Amino acid sequence: MFKKRENVTEIEEGTLLSPRFDNDGLIPVVTTCAKTKEVLMHGHMNTEALKLTIETGEAHYWSRSRKQIWHKGSTSGFVQKIIEIRVDDDQDSIWLRVDIGNGASCHVGYRSCFYRSVPIGKIENGRNIKIKFEEKEKKFDPDKVYKGQPNPTKI
Secondary structure (H helix, E strand, C coil), X not given: CCCCCCCHHHHHHCCCCCCCCCCCCCEEEEEEECCCCCEEEEEEECHHHHHHHHHHCECEEEECCCCEEEECCXXXXXXXXXXXXXXXXCCCCEEEXXXXXXXXCCCCCCCCCCCEECCCCXXXXXXXXXXXXXXXXXXXXXXXXXXXXXXXXCC
C-alpha cells in the first residue's frame, strides 16, 4: 500500500510516505484538537485505517479490543475531521490534528481521553497515588450513546 522502507535517508529526508507498522501491523497515533491544541486521545492504525483516514479526511483507527476498523464518531456522532496529518522523523508514529467541534473524543464521555492529571513529587506509596479530574463534566452519557455495546477498554 505505502512505499517500502528501503533506507534511512529516504525515510527521514525523503518525500514519500513509508510508515513503519509494528509486529502487530499497527502504528501509534496521537490525536490533538486543532483549535485548542489539547491532546484528545492516543490510538493505533493499521494500513487500512491509515488509508481510510487519508482518503476520507475523517479519523479511522484500529480497535485492538474489538479487532476491527473503527471510524471515530460513527456511534457517538463526534466524528474527527482531519485538519492535518503528520508523521514523525522515522515514520513510526502519526499525529492527527482534528476538528471535533463542540464534541468529545473519549468513550467515557469526556472531551479528551486525558481528563485526569497525575501529581508530581516524591512517591511515598505507589499504590496510593491519587489522580485529579481536570475535566469536571462529560460531553455525553456513554450508556445512552453506546446502548449496551461492549466497553472498548480491556482490563
